[in-house]
Structure formats: structure tokens, C-alpha cells
Amino acid sequence: MAVLNIRVDDRVRDQLRELADDEGVTLSEFVRDRLMEAVVPVFEAEEEHGDQAAPDSMRLADRQVLSMLHRILARVLPEDANDDDGDHEYQLMRARILEEGFTGEYWYEVAGFRTELSKRDCRRVIDILQMFRILTYSVSHLEKEGTPVDEDLARVLEFQGFDFNDSLEGHMDDYVKFQMRDGDRWTELQPQIERTDGGNSHFPMLETYMRMLAEYRRIMDSRDRGSLGRHDYLLSAEELQQIRDARIHPSRRHESQD
Known part of the structure; x- marks a missing residue:
């Protein structure tokens, strides 16, 4: 057993x-028990993905407001x-939980709430959707011009959704669905989502999208924005091929060229 000197x-x-004497134990036993209480939980509920x-x-002001709202709701709810x-x-x-200050039960107030999707990650989702919108338009335009791209290239440049098993990507998918909630936005990408199991990629995609997005930004930044x-x-x-190549992690690109 390790020795801890403080x-x-x-x-x-x-x-x-004095506290140890009150409990009928030695000072060392008392301090050791308090340390165990601090670092070894008897019960710890598992936190599900995305739970706040x-x-x-x-x-105190927040407790008072929330308590009042619960009491108002209790009065106006139908009997059944x-x-x-x-x-x-x-x-x-x-x-009562709020009025009594039962902090161990405060989870009632956040049940059903999720951790925030940061402003940066929301912006990433919009940027990814916008990139795939331009990719889709570009593939369609080349086809109309009589110079269609290879079918395999067109397929890998479609939006493949996010991995529902990843907490962050799953949250991003919910934001995608929120963006498309009325059916009038991002209409060119909706068929692609339907072709990918409702937007479930079944594989982490965020890093891939970020590499593609970085290449897309480099291409757009090289153009004269004023004209x-x-x-x-x-x-x-x-340029579509360049973005396609960016899908592959740099450490594996030599393998794809062999």
C-alpha cells in the first residue's frame, strides 16, 4: 500500500x-476514508452520447425561477x-428538488438536453454542405457541357453524411436535418442523403470532409474574387480530382498511386 504524506x-x-474520535477510528483511518470517498464513487451513472x-x-435566482415555473405548470396541467x-x-x-437544493437530482432539469454543438462546428457543417453543393453543381454542369466526369469520381464527391455512432458527427447530422427541415433548403443534397442510409455514413467522415474542405478553400482562394x-x-x-485526392490521408496517398 502506498504512503501519502501531507x-x-x-x-x-x-x-x-476530533472527527476521527467521534467515529471511533484512528486519524489515519478517518483521512483515508475521506480520500476514498472523494476518488472512488459508489455509483456513477453512465453518460450517454450527447447528454448534457x-x-x-x-x-439561487435560477432555482427560484425554475421552481416557480414548475409550480405554475403543476397548476395548469390537466388532471389526466x-x-x-x-x-x-x-x-x-x-x-421541491430545486427548493431543497438536492444537487444530486438536478439532472431532472437537463434531462433531454444535449451538450452544445459549438459555433465552430455549426459553421463547419454549413461549409461542408456548401462545398458539396458546389461539387454537385460542378459535376452536373460538366455533364451538360458534354464533358462528364467519371462515374466513380462523381460518386465519391457526393455527400455521404456523418457517422451516427460518433457523438460529434451524430450531433452534426442532427444539425444537417435541422437545416433541411422544411425540404426547401439544400435540395440538391437531399437525394444524396437518401442514398446513404438517411445520412448515416457508418464510418467517421469529419476528418475526410475537413481535408476536402481545405483543398476546396485553396482552389477558391486562388481565384480573383472581384471578377x-x-x-x-x-x-x-x-479541380474536382484534386478535392477527390484530398479525401485520402496524406500518409496513405502513396499507396493509392501504386
Whole structure:
């Protein structure tokens, strides 16, 4: 067993000894038990992907407001209420948790909430969708011009969704669905999502998309923004191939060339 030496003020040592005497144990046993209590939980609920962790504490003002809302809801719920808001007694229970300060039960207040999808990650989703929109338009334009790209190239340049088994990518997929909720936005990408099991890639895709996006940005940055016309945002077959090549991790690109 390891030995842990700590220095405390004489006053603290005397107080600890008094507490140990009250419990009928030695000072060493008392301190060891308190350390075990701090680092070895008896029960720890598993946190599911995306679940928002319950706060360790709340401001008194927040507790008062939330408690009042629960009590108001308890009064206005129908007598036979039994949906997501629960019934009269359920709302009063949640009010009591807040009023009594039962921090171990604060999870009731965040149940169903997810951790935030950061502004950066929201922006990434929009950038990825916009890139695939331009890729789709470019492939279609080349076909109309009589110079269609290879079918394999066109296929790998379609949006393949996100991995539902990854917490971040799954959250990003929910944001994609939110963006497409009315059916009027990103319409050119919706058939691609339908072809990929409803947007489930079954494989992590974010890193791949970020490499493609980096190459796409390099291509667009090389153009004269002041003179871009309606078709100047479209990509050539060579540029499409460059973005396709960016899908492959740099450490494996020599393998694909063999």
C-alpha cells in the first residue's frame, strides 16, 4: 500500500482527530476514508452520447425561477396529464428538488438536453454542405457541357453524411436535418442523403470532409474574387480530382498511386 504524506496546520490536525474520535477510528483511518470517498464513487451513472451533464450547483435566482415555473405548470396541467411534462405531482417534485437544493437530482432539469454543438462546428457543417453543393453543381454542369466526369469520381464527391455512432458527427447530422427541415433548403443534397442510409455514413467522415474542405478553400482562394461570375464558382474536372485526392490521408496517398 502506498504512503501519502501531507502537511496541515496544527489546528486542522486537531479538528481531524476530533472527527476521527467521534467515529471511533484512528486519524489515519478517518483521512483515508475521506480520500476514498472523494476518488472512488459508489455509483456513477453512465453518460450517454450527447447528454448534457447536470450542473453541480445552481444560482439561487435560477432555482427560484425554475421552481416557480414548475409550480405554475403543476397548476395548469390537466388532471389526466401524462405526457412529457408529467402530471401535477411530478412538477411539484421537481419544484421541491430545486427548493431543497438536492444537487444530486438536478439532472431532472437537463434531462433531454444535449451538450452544445459549438459555433465552430455549426459553421463547419454549413461549409461542408456548401462545398458539396458546389461539387454537385460542378459535376452536373460538366455533364451538360458534354464533358462528364467519371462515374466513380462523381460518386465519391457526393455527400455521404456523418457517422451516427460518433457523438460529434451524430450531433452534426442532427444539425444537417435541422437545416433541411422544411425540404426547401439544400435540395440538391437531399437525394444524396437518401442514398446513404438517411445520412448515416457508418464510418467517421469529419476528418475526410475537413481535408476536402481545405483543398476546396485553396482552389477558391486562388481565384480573383472581384471578377467571379455565376459559373465561376464551379470547379473544373481537374479541380474536382484534386478535392477527390484530398479525401485520402496524406500518409496513405502513396499507396493509392501504386
